[in-house]
Amino acid sequence: MxxxxxxxxxxxxxxxxxxxxxxxxxxxxxxxxxxxxxxxxxxxxxxxxxxxxxxxxxxxxxxxxxxxxxxxxxxxxxxxxxxxxxxxxxxxxxxxxxxxxxxxxxxxxxxxxxxxxxxxxxxxxxxxxxxxxxxxxxxxxxxxxxxxxxxxxxxxxxxxxxxxxxxxxxxxxxxxxxxxxxLVLYHRRSGGQSQFSSLLELKAPTGRFGPLLTWAREHLNAKLTVEDLAERAGMSSRHFTRAFIAETGSTPSKAIERLRIEVARARVQSSSEAIERVAEVTGFRDPERMRRAFIRAFGQPPQSLRRAARAG
CATH class of the missing domain: 3.40.50.880 (Class I glutamine amidotransferase (GATase) domain)
Incomplete structure (x- = not known):
């Protein structure tokens, strides 16, 4: 039962x-x-x-x-x-x-x-x-x-x-x-895929690290390591990571990846810009790395999202 x-x-x-x-x-x-x-x-x-x-x-x-x-x-x-x-x-x-x-x-x-x-x-x-x-x-x-x-x-x-x-x-x-x-489901998502809504939290970040995330969103083509973010926040890397997780519910690296995915998705769906160029300007560098991030988040590679956006 x-x-x-x-x-x-x-x-x-x-x-x-x-x-x-x-x-x-x-x-x-x-x-x-x-x-x-x-x-x-x-x-x-x-x-x-x-x-x-x-x-x-x-x-x-x-x-x-x-x-x-x-x-x-x-x-x-x-x-x-x-x-x-x-x-x-x-x-x-x-x-x-x-x-x-x-x-x-x-x-x-x-x-x-x-x-x-x-x-x-x-x-x-x-x-x-x-x-x-x-x-x-x-x-x-x-x-x-x-x-x-x-x-x-x-x-x-x-x-x-x-x-x-x-x-x-x-x-x-x-x-x-x-x-x-x-059930008319487009596909069955695996457990390893990111929560779709978690991306939305970072679009208009608030709280203690809001200004930092806003700055990061404007500098996605930089490396943005934990050390870089901690230095900008005026904190040690260890203390910054603990405080960031407590405040946002996410690790700093995951948050940066979400920001990159959000911006990259918008560029992929709204333009004919080369996928390689989108990967470069959003900090993924490697198109394959961006493809894997898209599949984790949306279950589809960038090209599929672009085709769907154009069809819509």
Missing amino acids: IGILIFPDFQLLDAAGPISVFEIAGRYARSNTPVRVMAAEPGPVKSTSGVEMLARKFGSPSALTTLIIAGGEGVDAAARNACTINFVKAVAARGTRVASVCSGTFVLAEAGLLDGKRATTHWQRTRQFLATYPKVKLEPDQIFVREGNIWSSAGITAGIDLALAMAAEDHGEAVVEKTARQ
Whole structure:
């Protein structure tokens, strides 16, 4: 049985997305694995949208083959709910596959399942997460992360990517390809791709390092090493890196790459400028390096984005 754990003020799509994936994949695989919605308090559970889901009471941990924890505005209260945390711990202790969608990662972390492990969460929650759970190796720009039987995914629709990866593990790629087509997904993103929305944070940077990022965006053709940035910020490299991660939820090198990708994408899509020239002026230098960065971020090379922009 696949369990979907929800709580008051959960994000509806965090639950509905994976449910739809498992439903359709099960149909193609001719699998009758049931999917059940569950909560600490059974009955109608209201999402942030006001739409309710009918949840069952937590049952026996041994009945589950997978547990997926939704995120949402009510996740902080859920992470303080002893019944919820004890249930999640009991399920994970059996070696059962346990996952989170969006800020549901906070429940996994509160249960102690992520200490010393890699994880991800919604990009808007990274600063809070880093401050609250310093033992977790947070990778804020990932779509989803797997560490053994513990999975975590980024914001909302990334739960669909995670569920598709799980379905591929259970039923194979052929079933998942059919499932993705049924869901009208252009392609299935891998866990290693960057969160698309994390690029948007840096377009109008604010906070302590806002002026520095604005300056960096105007000097992308320079090397912009951590040492260069730290010197401009008037800090040691080590202190700068720690402070930057705490402030932005990203390492300095990742932030610079995102800025380069953002500017390069705009030039690729809006002009006929040679790809080699775009790579040069945005600091990638090597077109192949830029191509790999684009595939990580968008799942497509620069030429494909250009063709799509022209077709549109």
